[in-house]
Amino acid sequence: MLxxxxxxxxxxxxxxxxxxxxxxLAAKIGEGSVEARSLPLGDILWVWREDHPLSxxxxxxxxxSNGTASCELLAGWVVERKTFHDLSxxxxxxxxxxxxxxxxxxxxxxxxxxxxxGAEPLFGVTETTAREKANAAAGRGFGQRLISxxxxxxxxSTTAVHxxxxxxxxxxxxxxxxHTVGLLxxxxxxxxxxxxxxxxxxxxxYRSFAEQxxxxxYPRVFEAFGRMLRVIPHCGPEATEALVDEFQTPHAxxxxxxxxxxxxxxxxxxxxxxxxxxxxxxxxxxCRELFTS
Numbered sequence: 538m539l540x541x542x543x544x545x546x547x548x549x550x551x552x553x554x555x556x557x558x559x560x561x562l563a564a565k566i567g568e569g570s571v572e573a574r575s576l577p578l579g580d581i582l583w584v585w586r587e588d589h590p591l592s593x594x595x596x597x598x599x600x601x602s603n604g605t606a607s608c609e610l611l612a613g614w615v616v617e618r619k620t621f622h623d624l625s626x627x628x629x630x631x632x633x634x635x636x637x638x639x640x641x642x643x644x645x646x647x648x649x650x651x652x653x654x655g656a657e658p659l660f661g662v663t664e665t666t667a668r669e670k671a672n673a674a675a676g677r678g679f680g681q682r683l684i685s686x687x688x689x690x691x692x693x694s695t696t697a698v699h700x701x702x703x704x705x706x707x708x709x710x711x712x713x714x715x716h717t718v719g720l721l722x723x724x725x726x727x728x729x730x731x732x733x734x735x736x737x738x739x740x741x742x743y744r745s746f747a748e749q750x751x752x753x754x755y756p757r758v759f760e761a762f763g764r765m766l767r768v769i770p771h772c773g774p775e776a777t778e779a780l781v782d783e784f785q786t787p788h789a790x791x792x793x794x795x796x797x798x799x800x801x802x803x804x805x806x807x808x809x810x811x812x813x814x815x816x817x818x819x820x821x822x823x824c825r826e827l828f829t830s
Contacts, residue, residue, distance in 0.1 A: 538570060538571070538572055538583065538584050538585070538586050538609075539562060539566065539570060539571045539572070539581065539583055539721065539725050540572050540573075540574055540576060540581065540582050540583065540584060541558065541559055541562065541571065541572070541573050541574075541580070541581055542573075542574070542575065542576040542579070542580045542581070543573045543574060543575055544580075558714065558717075558718060559571060559573050561715075561718045562718060562721060562722065565718070565722045566722055566725050566726075570725070576747075577746070577747045577750045577751040578615070578636075578639055578640065578643060578750040578751075579615035579616060579617050579640070580616055580617055580618040581615070581616040581618065581721060582611070582612070582614065582615040582616070583611075583612035583613075583614055583724075583725065583728050584609040584610060584611060584612060584743045585609065585610045585611075585612055585733040585734070586607050586608070586609050587607065587608050587609075587610065587733070608742065609742065609743035609744070610733060610734060610740045610741065610742060610743065611645040611646070611734070611740075611741045611742075611743055611746055612728050612733070612734065613645060613646060613647030613648065613734060614646070614647060614648045614649075614650065614724065614728065615640065615643070615646055615648075615649055615650070616650045616652050616721070616724075617636060617640065617649070617650070617651050617652065618652045618654060618717065619651070619652065619653050619654065620653075620654050620655055621653065621654075621655040621657055621693060622687070624653055624693055624696070625687050625688040625693060628688060628692075628693075628696060628767070628774070629688070629767065629768065630764065630767070630768070631763055631764030631767040631768075633696070633767075633774065634763055634764075634767065634774055634777060634778070635760060635763070635764070637700070637704055637706075639750060640706075641704065643746065643749070643750050644741050644745065644746060644749055644750075645740075645741025645745075645746050648707055649705075649706045649707065650706065650707045650708075650709055651697070651700050651701075651706045651707070651708045651709070652708075652709045652710075652711060652717065652720070653693075653697060653708065653709070653710050653711075654710075654711045654712075654713070654714065654716075654717055655710075655712070656712055656713070657690060658690070658694075659693070659694060659697055659708075659710040660694060660697065660698070660710070696774065697710075699774060699775070703775075758785070758786050762781055762784075762785070762786060762787050762790075763777050763778075763781045765787065766780055766781070766824070769820070769823050769824055769827060770819070770820075770823050771817055771819045771820035771823055772816075772820045772823065772824065773820075775815045776815055776816045776817065776820050778815070779806055779809070779810055779815035779816050780806075780816060780824070782809070783805070783806060783809055787828065790824070790828060791828040791829060794824065794825050794828050794829050795829055799818060799821050799822065799825065802821060803816065803818065803821060
């Protein structure tokens with residue numbers, strides 16, 4: 538069963554003219570094989586639905602006339618779908634890091650696909666255009682990245698490479714929603730051919746997956762701290778991760794900024810990251826302006 542998050546049904550102006558995504562998928566793989574529901578994480582995932590006989594007591598309690606109950610097992614694959622605009626906005630407001638962390642910590646997932654949809658080239662961007670350079674140079678205040686939510690293509694390309702090479706996700710690029718539907722149909726056929734999880738692959742109930750991955754309405758301090766850092770110029774995903782790992786809270790970070798020079802902090806962060814300069818001097822200077830002014 539392909540489960541499509543209800544927010545993805547009929548998404549996009551282009552696809553509205555061709556019909557809802559749910560209808561397109563149902564037409565290609567069968568109405569009984571597609572379902573729209575509110576997913577706790579991801580936009581598309583697959584489950585195996587199995588029927589089990591109920592005891593007389595359970596059947597009476599559940600008013601189950603057919604004497605069976607359905608149990609859903611994760612098929613092991615989930616898709617997070619983004620348009621270029623969605624990806625840009627999620628990087629700016631911190632959802633990119635938060636969603637990625639939740640996916641990495643999810644039970645029962647064999648593979649995670651980060652699907653970026655749009656006609657622009659995702660990989661192989663070689664040079665920033667003159668217009669993008671001019672936009673980047675203008676207005677270096679703290680509200681810049683929050684107001685201008687469209688990040689340049691080289692930034693999105695670097696993010697995609699980081700997601701694949703560092704986080705270990707499978708990154709896919711489709712040109713349109715029609716192309717996306719074709720990819721999902723092919724994945725559905727492959728998972729059906731594999732069959733339900735078994736053997737060395739531990740089966741995880743969808744119900745357990747949903748309970749463990751449901752987003753809390755009360756974000757933890759370090760998550761709020763990470764989102765705060767992501768709106769600061771020059772503070773990309775890797776820099777944010779390094780700062781949150783080292784300081785945990787805004788209060789601890791502010792204290793370190795007051796008590797140490799930028800040179801000392803950069804050396805400290807570099808030693809913590811095995812010699813890699815995850816945080817640049819401009820990023821730290823921007824943080825100092827915000828947290829100590």
